[in-house]
Amino acid sequence: MIPLAALPTPALLVDLDRLERNIAAMAGAFAAAGVALRPHVKTSKCWEVARRQLAAGAIGFTCSTAAEVAWLQSHGVGDLLWAHIPIGPRKVRFVVDAIAQHGGGLTVSLDSVEAARPLSASAFAAGITVPFVLEVNTGHARLGVEPSSAVATATAIASLPGLRLRGVLTHEGHISALADRPALEEAGSTAGALLVSVADALRTAGFLVEVVSVGSTPGATSTPFVPGVTEGRPGTYVYYDANQTRLGSCTLDQCAQTVLATVASVQRAGRPIIDAGIKAMSSDAIAAAGGVGLVLDRPDVTFPEANEEHGFLVGSGLAVGDLVRLVPNHACGTTNMWSHLYAVRGDMAVERWEISARY
Template sequence: MIPLSALPTPALLVDLDRLERNILAMAGAMRAAGVALRPHVKTSKCWEVARRQLDAGAIGFTCSTAAEVAWLQSHGVADLLWAHIPIGHRKVSFVVDAVAQHGGGLTVSLDSVEAARPLSAAAAAAGVTVPFVLEVNTGHARLGVEPATAVATAGALAALPGLRLRGVLTHEGHVSAAPDRPSLERAGTAAGTLLVSVAADLRAAGHEVEVVSVGSTPGATSTPFVPGVTESRAGTYVYFDANQTRVGSCTLEQCAQTVLARVASVQRAGRPIIDAGSKAMSSDAIALAGSFGLVLDRPGVTFADANEEHGFLLDDGPVPLAVGDLVRLVPNHACTTTNMWSHLYAVRGDLAVERWDISARY
């Protein structure tokens, strides 16, 4: 065990008490709703965190990258969803090999015949069948077919050799743009309702639909509770972050991930400089709201700006920060912050009790 004051800074910390409460709370909520939980592993990229999620009842994981898929398969996790359209020879070959070697435990996402044809050809040539879900746009407009074209696209995809339709998927990321929490909840319910209706249309057209998958932490209190949804892919909940506090998904007291930094300079009054910048926090601008993160336990202190290795605070607090003082910062976006680091310190109270590796980074 190491006192936080003895750690090199900057350092990525995860509060174990908060982490474990977050994991159990989401698992309990999805269990009560009768919905499977398939967390997005990109938030932690950490086996010690993933193992706790599995122990709490997660059926498997959602992945963003081939590296995440390979890493989890190396740990024996059989049920994985790669929420990514495999484009290009390398990704297509990876999917076919992964399905062949692990008994079909990998499902991919598709939204067009053009993207599916190379995968179909490679799977058929290898004598394997790749399970897929049809991604549907329910408002976020990132990937996904429009609901009106879902049946036609599903039919064309299902007719290709080497592919098997399992169901439908959406990412209701647009709900975070709602002006208030009640509006966000309504948007989440609307997204789930639309996806369930697409699933019903597919079944009416003769397709088997076993999976109706939704996924976002802001939508986790609404979208998975629509009757007919079968699984939730929320990910950020495991740590939460400053963005999630801003949209009302959590309180600051639930945020498990922080960056530990020290004050390096106070040459200009009211503007302390810390030794953590954009490379420690990431520069994610999803909901910056005028800051690079939130400062814990320092009323009146704002993380206003950052260079790569330095952070610029605005200090209007009752006790001015001094050189050498420690500050703990809640990042705006936990997932992109994780990807900046090779390891983290698991913390209880003011002690770092373990050091955990972060894997499958870019």
């Protein structure tokens, strides 16, 4: 064990007590509702976190990248959803090889027949079947067919050889734009109901729809619990972050991920400079209202801006050499900046954990 004061800074920390409570709380809520939990692994990219989620009841994981899929398959995880359209020959070949080599267990997302054709051709040539979910736009307008086009698109894709429709998927990311929590929850429920209606339309058209998948941490208290939804894919909940506190998804004392930094300079009164900038924190400010992160246990000190290696705090009472713990705006983006983290209890780092499958 290492005292936090002895760690080199900046350092990425995860509070084990908070992590374990977050994992247990989400798993318990989903289990009580009879909804499968398929966490998004991009938040942690860490096997020590992932195995705790599996132990708590997760059915598998959602992945963002091929690297995450390959990494989890190397750990023997057999039920993975790649929530990413496999465009281009390398991604198509990866999907086919991953299914062929691991006996299935991988489902991909598609939203057009144009994207499906190369995958179909490669799968058919290899003599395998690729399971897919049809991504549906329920308001976020990132990927996904419009609900009115879902049956026609699913019919066209499913007619291609080597592909099998498993169900439907959405990411209700648009609800993060709503600062009012009741409005956010209502929008989450509306997105879930819209996806269920698409699943019902597909069933009426003769499709077997076994998966109705929704996913976001802001929506994790509403969207997965719409009758007819079968699984949820929250990710950030394992750590939470400053964005989620602002959205009302959690309180600051639930945030498990922090960056430990040291005050390097106080040359200008009220403006301490720390040794952690955007390379330590990421610069994602989805709901951050212009800030870089929150200063844990110091509500009187703010973190409005940063350069690559320096952070600019605003507040008094800090001296050169003081340690501060910073809650990032977005845990997922911050994780991807680091190769390892320190798991901590209290003021002691008890283990060092590797972060895998980074860009």
